[in-house]
């Protein structure tokens with residue numbers, strides 16, 4: 001009998017606590033499959049964030065370290081500097097990465113740390129009960145933006161890839177929604193590239209996975225996926241932002257020079 | 261043992277850590293300890309080590325966390341405002357049981373305070389500046405040589421207990437130059453393996469470094485284990501020095517730079533036959549309470565005088581050890597002001613004459 005579908009051995013054989021319809025599970029699977037395919041599972045060390053995916057340290061069967069809220073890129077830096085032969089990745093939500101951990105993220109990127117960041121953007125704080133995230137969209141209702149996010153009051157959502165795009169030190173940068181089989185296949189390829197970038201010692205790599213949080217958004221799973229495709233991708237356009245290291249250039253729009 | 265060399269306290273701390281096998285430094289500049297990162301940025305590459313100037317103290321302590329997780333001997337240093345930012349990381353290091361060397365060259369506070377020396381971070385250091393029930397070993401050296409010896413010791417103790425160790429200096433100790441002799445260099449490659457380190461499984465079992473225990477029963481068990489470790493530290497790690505306490509009626513209690521100044525002041529008084537002695541805690545946590553207790557039980561001591569470069573912090577531990585048997589007086593200077601030996605002499609004299617019942621310097 002042909003086996004068509006299996007649990008990647010890089011994932012522990014235990015049930016996860018994620019809500020039905022949550023895309024954290026898909027993201028875990030993509031990372032686990034990549035560790036296997038690239039044959040780096042045995043030297044992989046993952047850094048778990050604070051957020052819904054904190055228990056990723058139980059689900060990934062490689063060595064794992066749990067970090068303080070937002071500090072995963074700094075922890076990864078220390079680990080990778082001590083063991084350059086380890087394959088180090090962080091797995092972070094939007095509050096962890098783009099709010100409390102923004103400084104650690106941008107500076108790890110600017111230092112060109114050879115680490116892989118898997119960024120789950122679900123536009124909300126899942127774990128603490130659906131509060132506003134730095135990536136919450138304008139008009140989006142959350143438990144701390146009950147009237148809908150309004151720029152004059154709550155400010156604008158942060159586009160992480162667009163922000164990091166011009167940071168020298170970044171070698172791979174992509175954003176993919178985890179919504180359809182085709183998109184998941186694209187995400188798999190991007191996750192793989194983000195790990196390959198590290199293996200080739202090219203610099204900092206980040207994949208932003210546009211994810212659903214049916215519980216936090218108060219939507220059934222299918223509607224939540226549609227919302228990612230139809231609403232989130234409007235503000236967060238998917239695609240590859242960087243595929244090689246090099247100087248993205250600076251200066252005002254229209255005059256940007258880019259040197260290798 | 262090497263030759264005697266003349267060295268600035270801040271640089272000597274860095275060299276002592278390297279001698280102890282530390283090859284990783286993560287820090288952020290702040291006066292009065294900048295010579296530590298500067299020295300390490302120069303020196304570590306010479307010995308195959310790594311120096312990273314972090315974007316903040318928060319990042320620096322978390323880099324130490326990651327580096328320690330990989331099994332390496334790692335350190336960071338800062339001064340008061342920066343150490344406040346490191347409290348999160350110190351709590352996590354304790355929770356995940358990771359070793360680290362942390363150096364605080366204290367400056368006056370609160371807030372941005374001053375860049376002048378102080379001892380006003382004692383509470384933060386010994387009572388747990390971060391969240392949760394945790395303890396760190398805290399050493400308070402009183403000379404550049406002692407700072408070298410205690411830093412060297414701290415790196416080994418940190419690994420032994422899988423717990424951070426804090427060396428509390430101040431702006432004076434960091435800036436002054438004294439002759440020092442360095443202990444023998446430890447080769448990090450020859451250190452014992454750390455089976456718990458997360459370096460990738462490499463054929464072995466999965467390792468997890470974590471401080472989260474969602475079930476309260478498990479979190480309490482974890483706390484019990486931590487407390488057992490802290491009890492062992494409290495039982496075995498107390499250090500102190502006594503000077504002329506055998507017949508002393510008044511004993512001054514002071515640590516670090518202040519102890520040195522007191523010693524000078526007390527020597528002058530002794531020459532004139534005044535029965536004073538000095539009790540100098542070297543480990544600030546655990547506080548050497550039993551030794552102080554024994555001194556009081558000796559029956560000669562009529563009162564204690566705690567002297568600090570703070571508004572009165574260590575004095576609380578002195579009072580706890582004295583348990584009301586003898587009066588505990590306090591004299592302090594704060595905000596970066598350093599007491600002079602003459603001030604201490606005057607204060608001791610007034611106390612012995614029954615004058616200043618509890619007149620502090622503040």
Ligand SMILES: Cc1ncc(C[n+]2csc(CCOP(=O)(O)OP(=O)(O)O)c2C)c(N)n1
Pocket residue numbers: 050051052053069092093094095096097120122124125126127128133
């Ligand atoms: C210093 C600190 N502040 C706040 C929290 C509480 N907290 C836990 S998870 C979280 C938000 C996580 O949101 P996100 O990163 O978006 O991940 P998600 O849960 O949505 O996957 C917050 C604020 C904490 N644990 N530590």
Ligand code: SF4
Pocket residue numbers: 017018019021022023024052122126127212213214215216
């Ligand atoms: S709260 Fe949201 S992010 Fe968290 S597990 Fe549930 S669906 Fe997923």
